Amino acid sequence: MSSTFSASPAGSSDRELMTRAAGGEEAAVGRLYDRYARVLHAVAYRIVGQRADAEEVVAETFAQAWRDAARFEEARGSVPAWLTMIARSRALDLTRARVRRDRATTSAGSEPGPGPAMGTWRSDPGEAVDADERQRKVREALAGLSAAQREAVELAFYEGLSQSEIALRLDEPLGTVKTRVRSAMQKLRDSLSPYFFERAE
Amino acid sequence: MSDTPHSSPMDLAAAYALGALDADDARTFEAYLASSPEAQREVAAFREVAALLAAGADAPAPGAELRARVLRSRPGTAAPQAASRVSAAARPRRSPWAVAVLASGMAAALFLAFALGRSRDTLRQELAARDSTLGELAARLRGREATLNAILEPGVRIYELTSSGDPKPGAQLFVDRARGVAILHAFRLKQAPAGRAYQLWFIKDGKPVPSLTFNADTTGHAMLQQVPFPAGGVISAAAVTEEPATGSLQPTTPILLVAPLPAS
Numbered sequence: 001m002s003s004t005f006s007a008s009p010a011g012s013s014d015r016e017l018m019t020r021a022a023g024g025e026e027a028a029v030g031r032l033y034d035r036y037a038r039v040l041h042a043v044a045y046r047i048v049g050q051r052a053d054a055e056e057v058v059a060e061t062f063a064q065a066w067r068d069a070a071r072f073e074e075a076r077g078s079v080p081a082w083l084t085m086i087a088r089s090r091a092l093d094l095t096r097a098r099v100r101r102d103r104a105t106t107s108a109g110s111e112p113g114p115g116p117a118m119g120t121w122r123s124d125p126g127e128a129v130d131a132d133e134r135q136r137k138v139r140e141a142l143a144g145l146s147a148a149q150r151e152a153v154e155l156a157f158y159e160g161l162s163q164s165e166i167a168l169r170l171d172e173p174l175g176t177v178k179t180r181v182r183s184a185m186q187k188l189r190d191s192l193s194p195y196f197f198e199r200a201e
Numbered sequence: 202m203s204d205t206p207h208s209s210p211m212d213l214a215a216a217y218a219l220g221a222l223d224a225d226d227a228r229t230f231e232a233y234l235a236s237s238p239e240a241q242r243e244v245a246a247f248r249e250v251a252a253l254l255a256a257g258a259d260a261p262a263p264g265a266e267l268r269a270r271v272l273r274s275r276p277g278t279a280a281p282q283a284a285s286r287v288s289a290a291a292r293p294r295r296s297p298w299a300v301a302v303l304a305s306g307m308a309a310a311l312f313l314a315f316a317l318g319r320s321r322d323t324l325r326q327e328l329a330a331r332d333s334t335l336g337e338l339a340a341r342l343r344g345r346e347a348t349l350n351a352i353l354e355p356g357v358r359i360y361e362l363t364s365s366g367d368p369k370p371g372a373q374l375f376v377d378r379a380r381g382v383a384i385l386h387a388f389r390l391k392q393a394p395a396g397r398a399y400q401l402w403f404i405k406d407g408k409p410v411p412s413l414t415f416n417a418d419t420t421g422h423a424m425l426q427q428v429p430f431p432a433g434g435v436i437s438a439a440a441v442t443e444e445p446a447t448g449s450l451q452p453t454t455p456i457l458l459v460a461p462l463p464a465s
Contacts, residue, residue: 022276023276024276024277026275037263039252040255043258045258054260055267058263062274076245078248078252080255081245081251084252085220087255142254153254157254162222162224163223163226178216182212189250192250195253196253
């Protein structure tokens with residue numbers, strides 16, 4: 001059921017939307033969903049591997065966002081960065097619970113991107129152009145890393161491995177892993193800072 | 202696991218933002234982070250990188266129902282249909298009119314609040330028009346409130362009248378035996394033809410006793426208030442038939458709706 005009237009002018013800041021959404025305003029919740037659900041679903045899907053579970057994670061992420069909104073207001077950083085980390089945590093929790101239950105190992109996750117084609121879900125044509133370009137830039141930036149750097153970052157982000165665990169998994173010295181993560185992230189930051197969702201303060 | 206020598210806490214910012222610090226390093230770093238705005242900025246920037254990693258990930262789009270689900274569970278929304286769990290004797294179903302009236306009243310008020318960019322005169326005119334609409338709505342609301350209050354009196358019993366027919370009309374009878382009064386709410390009733398009406402009957406000591414006549418509105422609803430509930434005798438059932446508009450002393454057509462009224 002969509003709102004029949006929208007009080008939000010075009011281009012409301014994410015922070016403003018968060019405050020209003022946490023207060024229960026349906027239009028603000030909808031705007032945030034339209035902007036970021038896809039990204040959150042993508043990170044969840046990469047981690048849990050199934051759409052139903054990924055959707056569950058997205059729902060939980062928003063639910064937690066409303067509960068913790070006060071904490072976000074005190075923090076720096078953009079709304080999508082914050083939401084992404086929540087989604088990642090919830091997704092990792094889900095896979096860990098599943099692993100405990102099923103005694104199956106998660107995939108190595110070192111290849112970028114699973115098989116399924118990209119969805120063509122669009123909620124706002126303007127934002128779609130940004131999303132496409134952003135995605136292209138991210139992939140370019142990732143391609144600019146060495147395979148080892150890319151792997152380290154993806155193991156950390158999508159599998160939630162700590163640097164020690166990555167070192168164990170790859171049978172590499174811890175110092176090497178730490179250097180790789182640091183250089184990879186610095187390189188990514190340098191090439192991607194023009195495409196940040198919002199400039200952090 | 203200790204960090205490599207000669208590295209500063211700032212070196213940990215990227216890994217921290219990614220969620221990749223071992224527990225000890227994370228604790229150390231968090232202590233440092235609390236007191237260093239520069240470190241906080243670093244972490245924030247690296248968190249943006251992490252968010253972009255997510256944006257670059259290849260994945261199918263979520264289904265459309267997810268949006269509805271997220272909207273439904275926004276803060277402040279009550280659990281749906283929670284009220285129906287309460288026992289019927291204490292909480293009868295709300296009249297659909299009361300809900301519609303409340304909703305349209307709210308919509309009118311909200312429209313006023315969001316009439317941005319209109320001239321003052323236009324606003325004043327609109328306000329005057331809305332005032333009279335609101336006045337009517339308020340009057341109807343007061344009427345509905347009175348009905349609801351009557352229904353919500355403790356000791357009121359509810360009886361469902363059932364029928365066969367297509368579409369099936371239905372009715373509820375709210376009986377306050379202590380006060381000797383009842384309210385009938387009927388729905389999906391075709392409007393009675395000209396010169397005809399529906400009539401309520403109470404079966405007292407096995408025999409039909411005439412009660413009030415009524416008709417349905419264009420939406421198929423009828424609301425009959427202040428119905429005297431017969432005193433004395435055993436009232437075993439209530440029924441509805443179609444009769445001449447002036448009413449009958451005895452039913453002249455087959456029963457349309459009926460409900461047994463067990464004594465207590």
